[in-house]
Amino acid sequence: MCADDDPAEPLAARAKPMNQSTVMAHSEIRAALNLFNEKADKLLNSNFVKAALENSGASLSWQEGEPFQITRTGPTEENIDAFVLTLRFFVQDNERSSFRNMSKLYTDKAISEEHRSEFEKARSYLNDFLDSSTMFNFYGKRITKRELMEVFVFGGLSHANKQKKSLYDQWMRLGLAPLLQNEFIVIIFEVMNVAQFVKTLNERVLTDLVLAEKGEFNDRKD
Numbered sequence: 001m002c003a004d005d006d007p008a009e010p011l012a013a014r015a016k017p018m019n020q021s022t023v024m025a026h027s028e029i030r031a032a033l034n035l036f037n038e039k040a041d042k043l044l045n046s047n048f049v050k051a052a053l054e055n056s057g058a059s060l061s062w063q064e065g066e067p068f069q070i071t072r073t074g075p076t077e078e079n080i081d082a083f084v085l086t087l088r089f090f091v092q093d094n095e096r097s098s099f100r101n102m103s104k105l106y107t108d109k110a111i112s113e114e115h116r117s118e119f120e121k122a123r124s125y126l127n128d129f130l131d132s133s134t135m136f137n138f139y140g141k142r143i144t145k146r147e148l149m150e151v152f153v154f155g156g157l158s159h160a161n162k163q164k165k166s167l168y169d170q171w172m173r174l175g176l177a178p179l180l181q182n183e184f185i186v187i188i189f190e191v192m193n194v195a196q197f198v199k200t201l202n203e204r205v206l207t208d209l210v211l212a213e214k215g216e217f218n219d220r221k222d
Contacts, residue, residue, distance in 0.1 A: 026110050026209060033105075033202040036097040039089040040199040043192045048083035051075040052189055058182035072178035075185060084157050087188055090195055091153065099123055102198070110212070115205050119198065126194045134183055138171065145187045152184045 043049065056074025075083070089097045096105075105111075106119045130146035137143070151171070155164030171180055 026108070029105060029108060029110065030206060030209060032096045032102070033206055035089070036102060036195075037199045037202050039086050039097055040192075040195040042086045043083065044196060046079070046083050046086070048075045048079040049189070049192070051079050052185060056182070056185060058178050070176065070178040072182050074182070080181075080185070081157060083188065084153055087191065088153065088158075090191065091149075099126065099194075099198075110209060111205055112208065115201060115208070118201055122194055122197050122201070126191065129190060130187070136176075136180070136183070138174070145183075148180065148183060149187050149191075152180075 051074050054074075058070060058072045060070050089095045090099055092098055093100050095101065103119065103123055106116045130149065131144055133142045134145055134148055136148070151164045151168050154161040155166070155168035156172075171177075
């Protein structure tokens with residue numbers, strides 16, 4: 001995801017000098033970026049990712065005189081549950097590491113326009129992905145990836161939302177559970193991929209902040 005600024009320009013030149021009060025105020029930015037990166041690392045190193053990369057998918061089989069069978073391979077229910085516990089740090093707005101709250105953080109003047117633009121491109125890509133349709137059409141309504149993810153996360157796994165829990169139960173009774181679970185796995189894996197990109201971007205922002213603070217410190221010494 002390219003930016004308009006010259007990539008060869010030294011980080012120190014792009015970093016904006018900050019006075020002591022600004023440095024102290026931006027400790028919250030660093031804390032939020034580090035939290036995001038910590039949770040992104042936890043997702044990447046999870047058993048869920050290992051299982052998804054090794055052998056994940058769903059297949060349908062049928063023999064004459066017998067009902068069709070749908071089987072799923074890949075992450076176990078335990079793998080999925082553990083992964084979603086961490087994933088919620090990125091999709092729940094009561095967490096400062098959520099993509100929406102990170103978007104607000106990236107508007108801070110301490111963060112360069114280049115980095116802000118790259119973050120918004122990543123977030124826009126994720127929103128477009130989540131708002132795209134799945135192959136499922138229930139009761140005349142095409143289900144989006146976002147809807148499927150939220151029904152699983154907040155209805156099936158956490159039971160945090162009664163309406164989504166009811167919808168999840170309806171879906172599970174349709175006999176398509178393995179296909180729905182496989183689609184859910186594909187969706188949250190892509191959310192994890194975007195989180196990995198943002199993690200690398202956060203690391204660059206953290207470097208800029210450190211360089212700016214050092215520059216301010218050296219100026220005072222001189």
